Amino acid sequence: MDIKSKLWIEIDGEPVFGRGRSMLLKAIDRHGSISRAAKEINISYRRAWSYIKAMEERLGIKLVERQSGGKDGGGAVLTQDARDFLKKYELMEEGIRDMVDKRFKGLFGK
């Protein structure tokens, strides 16, 4: 028996950030490109971009800086704010996963 958990952040009852969005930001960081990041996580460029815009708007922070070039041209980098946010999110996820496992084992003993 295993315990599974899913976490996400909401603002005014609307989901804003979770595992999928964190994967998108990390992929942008790795590839330096929104289109390659979108390809890696199997969504369209258009969708990736709309996720970024929605997150930026709802969180009130700039997350991705696009560099010269258009859709398939220039690159993209995460802002320092995005890195800080991601880091906190990942710390939170890890810590919670550990706590959930402990609590589950403590109660169900498996």
Add this chain to the structure above:
Amino acid sequence: MDIKSKLWIEIDGEPVFGRGRSMLLKAIDRHGSISRAAKEINISYRRAWSYIKAMEERLGIKLVERQSGGKDGGGAVLTQDARDFLKKYELMEEGIRDMVDKRFKGLFGK
């Protein structure tokens, strides 16, 4: 900003128990009837019954005792094992909700 979480138990990678199943068991307990419980949570009797069978099989414990009468006839009660399991599950859920909130506030300060 709020943190949301969803928990569920898996066995061999298959979901076995979570919020929805716990609501089904609690509704059976309240109504003393699978069909009334199913109606309350908006699923068919057939589906409720298949959930119960699947849970019992995967968890290896008897959860619901049907009393005389058929589909819409007799009642149903939770076994003591079901009550014990539910209680542990709810304790776990509550404890985790509190921990998740604390961890979120500690990191994101909101």
